[in-house]
Amino acid sequence: MPTNYTPEELLAQLVSYPTVSATSNLALISFVEDYLTSHGIGSARTYNDVGDKAALHARIGPDCAGGIVLSAHTDVVPVDGQVWSGDPFKLREAGGRLYGRGTADMKGFAATVLAHVPKIRPENLKVPIHLALSYDEEIGCLGAPAMIDHMLRDGPRPSAVIVGEPTNMKVVTGHKGIVVLKTRIRGYPVHSSQLDRGVSAISAAAQLIGWLDGQTAKNRAKSTPDCPYDPPYTTVHCGVIKGGSAHNITAEHCEFVTDIRYLPEERAADWEAAYRTFAAKSVLPAMRRISPDCAIDIEKAADVPGLTEETDGRAEQLARSLTGDNGHSVVVYATEGGQFQEKGLSTIVCGPGSIDQAHQADEFIERTELAKCTAFLDQLCERLYRTLM
Secondary structure, eight states, rough: OOOOOOOOHHHHHHHHOOOHHSOOOOOHHHHHHHHHHHOOOOEEEOOSSSSSSSEEEEEEEEESSEEEEEEEOOOOOOTTOOSEEEEEOOOOOTTEEETTTEEEEEEEEHHHHHHHHHGGGGGSSEEEEEEEEEEEEETTSSSSSHHHHHHHHOOOSSSSEEOOOOTOOOOOOEEEEEEEEEEEEEEEEBBBGGGSSOOHHHHHHHHHHHHHHHHHHHHHTOTTTTSSSSSOOOOEEEEEEEESOOTTTTEEEEEEEEEEETTTTTOOOOOOOOHHHHHHIIIEEEEEHHHHTTTTEEEEEEEOOBOOOOSOHHHHHHHHHHHHHOOOOOEEEOOOOHHHHHHEEEEEHHHSGGGGTTTSTTTTTEEEEEEEEEEEEEEHHHHHHSSSO
């Protein structure tokens, strides 16, 4: 027998799976598969290279081009080091708020969409509704690209995508891109009293980080007041660094991680090339004059394109007509929206909850946000019963 859930009941189910990036999401995917199967809906998995995580794509309605993709990621950020008022992976309600890891980011949207499945009349849809659930969004949007390729290669092409990240159901038409770079430096260790004979990997890292910080300062100085982003320029940030072994030894090793959050009209490749050029021409030569074994290795860990505002985009037109939101909203966090758009699909971001709650201890979503999302889905289905998209 098919099982029907309220959005809150389904949210409790999804939150109970601790799908942080260090663990598998397959138990959650199996639950969703079984739920969809009970309602006569088939689905397809797209695995990661190891096979311990999977994205899931399902199509409801006719096998024809057009229609809407409703997209969510299944992973959540860790709770390590945070102080919660209760079990982060057990949904609890207080004062109209639903607390638990992922409630806002973004299992609230996934739960509301899945709870809506029994209400959809597939035989009445003029075009299909696609459900897309990814993995590893939080560590660089790693799971969506293969799923998108599979969707476009093996089935009809959708017309528009709604990525349900938390926007309080406002229509977001643009966001910054992000490229994550890991820099590993090998210096030449000597006793610190003989500093001139060695190469400190930490000192080399300081030069590189100083250059990166300088780029942010330059971007800030040349920013324009009409840029809709806050801050209205590309930012370069070092978030993690480690190196050295003792205070009296020049550090042989140092590594750090940088993210570059760039305006969508810019290119990640240009920022990466500028950084690599500075490292190769302005830092490495002096290191190798002391020891040819010194090295600077730069690895690109993630590259997520920005979401560019579209002119008369189909996704935007649809979402605005359903929500009544005619404001201009962009965000500085990255989503999988840019990856869908990169494949030629009209895309916007619109989902329940607030990004202010994402990644926080005692993360929550308001019950009223789930209700607003349910009303949005009601209107979407009614639209697709009547018209092509």
